[in-house]
Every structure is written in structure tokens, then in C-alpha cells.
Amino acid sequence: MERISIRPEYSKTGVAAAIILVILLGLVWTGNSSFEDRVITVRYFLFALVALIAFITPYILFPDRNISTIQLGNFSGASIRKYILGKVWNLSWPIFLLIAFIYFGDLQTPFESLLEKFMYTFSSLSLFCGALLVSLVRYVKSGESSQFWKEAEKGEGQNHFSFFLKYNQIDPSALPSLLNTMLVFSLGAASLVIGSILQQQISLFAEGFFYMSILLMGLFLYFKRTPSVDRSFYLTDAFFHEFFGVTLKGEELTVKREVEQLWWVPGRIKMHVWQFLLQLDRKIPAGRVVAAGHVAVWFIAYQRPEPQFLTIIWILFGIFHQLFTLMSIQQEMAPHWILRWVDNNHIWTLSRFWMQLRWLLPLLLSMNVQYFIFATPGFYEQAIVITIYLGSAFFTSLFGTMKLKQDLKT
Secondary structure: OOOOOOOOOOOHHHHHHHHHHHHHHHHHHHOOOOHHHHHHHHHHHHHHHHHHHHHHHHHHHOOOOOHHHHHHOOOOHHHHHHHHHHHHHHHHHHHHHHHHHHHHOOOOOOOOOHHHHHHHHHHHHHHHHHHHHHHHHHHHOOHHHHHHHHHOHHHHHHHHHHHHOOOOOOOHHHHHHHHHHHHHHHHHHHHHHHHHHHHHHOOHHHHHHHHHHHHHHHHHHHHHOHHHHHHHHHHHHHHHHHHOOOOOOOHHHHOOOOHHHOOOOOHHHHHHHHHHHHHHHHHOOHHHHHHHHHHHHHHHHHOOOOHHHHHHHHHHHHHHOOHHHHHHHOOOOOOHHHHHHHOOHHHHHHHHHHHHHHHHHHHHHHHHHHHHHHOOOOHHHHHHHHHHHHHHHHHHHHHHHHHHHHHHHO
């Protein structure tokens, strides 16, 4: 039974298309850059990747659609471990290829500094793999502690505390995942800083050995859990199956976010915004995604880039927020026939737009604190960022309404 492959199989055409896309992306991104610029680019890229895997790992792994087959087949711990690695590899191999191509896809000096290019590639991939393995270990075994926080008195106390402070109520069972996010991100970010210092103060090889130690640590932790990985995998899958709202019914699902907490939303559209936020909560931890984005922008600001470049980063980050609006347009998030039956199109446009205003205050606070410390972005640049942010929020909301009309006609 275990010999039956349940991993998704990709066509040769799809793999070839992905490879071509990665090569084109690498050429456009850094094809004509100097070797030093390539190193800096990959470090920024690794920082973003670490922030990404720190929170997205459980959403890749759980709930697993093949869990019934795995249980019926009575897969061993080693088989489940291989299955998890295969599942992650199917999504991450283009990243490995892209990092390698950024170093070797050199149009200016393709045959120079080959040893340095190899060492930087080896170091970067070692850090990425190590952080990914640590993330897998932490999240796969998180189900038991998450269930404890949900059902024990400790979790109930946190629940009352969050409600007392009047912020968006955090499910107590999400705290272990939040701690895992912080741990994985801190590990990756600190490793990048330490590795950069080692490369500058000692040598490139010192940085490579340090990143290799992160990889070895991740491998040790991952293979160490092989005997009990089946139990952890089943427990965690069951927890996230419930946490993402797949098995919840009625009131148990709606208590995650209260309508009264949306004090900043006008009464006419409060219920509509609440429904969008509730659906998004089931799909993705938006607050953690945005927080990771702020940390990434601050890390870039710490490197003291050109003010114009940092302004562009803030603009891109502001536009990035609108992905939440695009998610709310999907049929599985908000069926269009229900939206048309409940209210008119203009109200839904306003609701999506107002939903995005919740990120406006954190955006302003973050930019002003950064201005106080690094003297950038200035007030003029902040005005540009906010204007583009509000404009993109409006146009994405309007796009949702246009798509609603089009789908209803067809």
C-alpha cells in the first residue's frame, strides 16, 4: 500500500514551463547585475523567503487531502516523513533553481568567480533548507500543544484577556503557531545577519560553514522525530482541519471574530465587512502576513538603501495588501449569487474598500517611526504611498464588483 504514490505528478510540459519562467525571471532580475549586487539580492530574497516559510508552512501541509489514504494505508513514520518532504519539494524546487540561477546566470562575466558563485549558492541553499526543515519540525508537532491551548484553562485565560483589551480576538489555539512563526523567522533573520558578518570579517567559507550547520541542525531535528512523526502528523492535521473551519459548525465557528469589534466600520456595511474578514480568517492569518511584510521592509531600511528605492518598496508593500481583496473575490470565499441577493454592487465595493482601511493606521505608524529613525520616507513620500495604497484598494474593490457582474451575466 505504501508503494502507491499519492504525491501530485506534474507533466513534462509544466516542469519545462516552470524552468523557462525561472530562467526568464532570473535574467530580468539580475542578468546584468554585478556579482556584488547578486549577493545582496539573494540575501534580501532569503530574508523574504524566511519570513514566508515562517508562517506559510502549516497552510501548505494541513489539512492534507490525502490523510484518509495515509491512515488506511497505515504509513510508517519514515513514509510520512518522505511524503512531507516530497510535498514541500514539489512547491519549492523552483526557488532552489532561481537562487542558483541568480548566481550563475551572469551575462556580463559568466566564467569568472566560479568558486565564489558555487560557495554562495551552496551557502544560500543550505540556509533556506535548514530554516525550512526547522519550520516543518515545529509545525508538524504543534497539534498537541495547540489543542491544549484551545481546551485548557490556560487558553481560556488568554481568550478572556484578548477580549478585555478589545483587539481582534485571537484564537488561543493559534498561539503555538504564532510562537513557531516568531522562532523560525528569528532563526533565519539572525542567521543571515551572522553569516553576513562572518563573510565580511573572516571569509566566504566561514559563512558557508555556518549556514551548513543550520542545515545539519534542521536535518537532525527532522530525522530525530521519525519514530513519532505519524502521531504528530495525525494530531496536527486533525487540529488544523478544525482550525481552518472545515469541520466547525454554527456558533463554534462564528465566535472567532465578533461584529462589535469592527468599531471602525460604518454600521451600514459592518456586517458585510465582518463576513469578508471571517472568510479570510479561515484561509490565511492576514495579520501575521502583514507583520512579516513590515519586518521585511524594516530590514531593507536597516541596510540604508537609496530613499527612492525604499519608497518603491513601501509602494509595492502597499499594493501587496490588496491581495486580500483579490482573495475575497473568489467564489469559494464569497459566492457571487449570494452577494447579489444580499445587497447591491456598490455596497460590496465599499465593503471591500473599507476592509482594507484596517491596514492604513499600521502603515502610517510604521513609516513615521522609520522616518524618525532613518529620516526616510519623508512626508511627501508617505503621501505618495498612502495615495497609491488607497487607489489600489479602490480599484481592486471595483474589480471585484465588475467580476461579480460578469459572472452573474454568464
